[in-house]
Amino acid sequence: MRTATDRPHWPEYPFTSRWFEHAEARQHYLDEGSGPPVLMVHGNPAWSYVWRHLVTGLSDAYRCVVPDLLGMGLSGRPSTPLPRLLAGYQIAALDDLVRHLVDEHRAPDRGWTVVAHDWGGPIALAWACLNAEKVDRVVVLNTAVFRFPEQGLPPWWFRLLRLRAVSALAAHHTPAWAYGAARLGVTGPMPAEVRRAFTAPYRHRRDRAALARFIQDVPVTRADPGWSLLAVVERMLPALEQVPILVGWGMRDPVLRPPLADAWQRRFPHARVLRYPEAGHYVLEDARAELVPAIREFLATTPSDAETTSG
Template sequence: MSLPGYPFTSRRFVRRDGIGQHYLDEGAGAPVLMLHGNPSWSYMWRRLILCLRGEHRCVAPDHIGMGLSDKPGEDRYAYTLASRVDDLDALTEHLIGTQGAPAHGWTLVMHDWGGPIGMSWARRHPERVARLVVLNTAAFPNPRGSRVRPLLRAPFWVLRETRLGARLFLRHNVFNRLATLPPLGVRRRMPGPVRAAFLAPGELPGQRVAVRRFVQDIPLGPGDPAWPVLERTGEALGQFADRPMLIGWGLRDLVFDQVILRRWRERFPAAEVHLFRDAGHYLLEDAHDRLLPAIRAFLRD
């Protein structure tokens, strides 16, 4: 597997049920925990890790079923937000208990589903979190309620609810492929080898279950399994109002739009905000030249 710009040592944490989670643990210093979303993996953090590992301990897990982590069937693993938070809890306890990571002073860097996962974990352990970096994500129910943006309504229903959606996900890898193309996921075309690296862990149909389950787990209302977790997390955000926060936002994101950005800014009016009008959902691909120095300076301050 060719992974340009990813010169890291792969590590593996095996849970009690035998499922292995891949993660990176690079550098030394105050820990920075980087949480990806869907359909990404720790490869998306490659530039940020290289930027920070001289001063910080950079930890970047692949969620179960994603990246280089194990990809169990649905009979072995519950692909839900709650299970993701439990995974993160187990991994951080492992790092603190046996790998010399500190119990306090963690910076959370979150993108896409990394926001609900990371902030739900933070709600369990607020004393561990020192700073927050928010990148095109949410940690509260959709401000629009159960409504999906009109442009996305039909494809979202097909992908989430139909047999055709299952075929598109599992057999043809459509979601992953479109997410790495402009204008859906990026505004600048990825170099071929970089796009191939984003797609590599989902090469086979059986390796794509997590991608579809993430979409199916999006909470649209109180009847959805992830809704209570996300609602409680949103209600608890106020306890982090005293933490320094940086918001980096690609304004050309089709899903995490300015309505969601506005909710973050209302909740955290003192946040340092960097907006990128030429960046889409994967803003670390579109705007890394400007975003990385901003994050590094934020962590130094």
């Protein structure tokens, strides 16, 4: 079992590292604050650092559970080859972590809010659909859990990037994907020290295998590994039809483009969709001053089972 190196100090990330031992690798996660639980699931090539502003903005009133997906961030890199469909593997690992927190660390069995971004969307919402009795609220940020509408397909360069040889070069053998996302995923440049923190877990080739695998799994055609997963998740989505949903969308995302925000509204007419015209893919970086309070207000006005139980 190989794990990422112990972390140095990173700006705006004053949190305590916690660890859960899976059979394949050790998983890093944050467990900050107390109150109704909020589960935050990152995408690719991010890690728990992407949630730092939301954790800071909620942890005085909510219990923020923020894992690094296996093979990513500060979590261990499994020594065995990654599975063909990485998201399915991560859904099972996420379920193991939540069960561990409920059984061993007094997390409530119900009343969870699920917050997801990018590839964290299919992972977290699949878990939410499978555990709908546990989930009271959903927040999605620039992600898709259904097949791309024709007018919202990723740009040609991203479809080229999905080719195995290209993604292996750009995301595994070199840090181009991690470094490029930190620059192109925002509309306002990150401070240099924040950009270094974003990319810190992915500086070495041995730590980037999951980044390439996730790119290869993005489902655009039926031949893609992730197509079957999204087809299953789509069929499960009615489990969330009564769940309050907040959508926060950076409208200048170069890959997950504005028509996907409209698709969320069509899929869930009851959802509240917030569009941020000047924000990019990392909407919590570009629009955090507006989005963090909006998420907090959404949580405050849609009480969860955990709040009712604790009261």
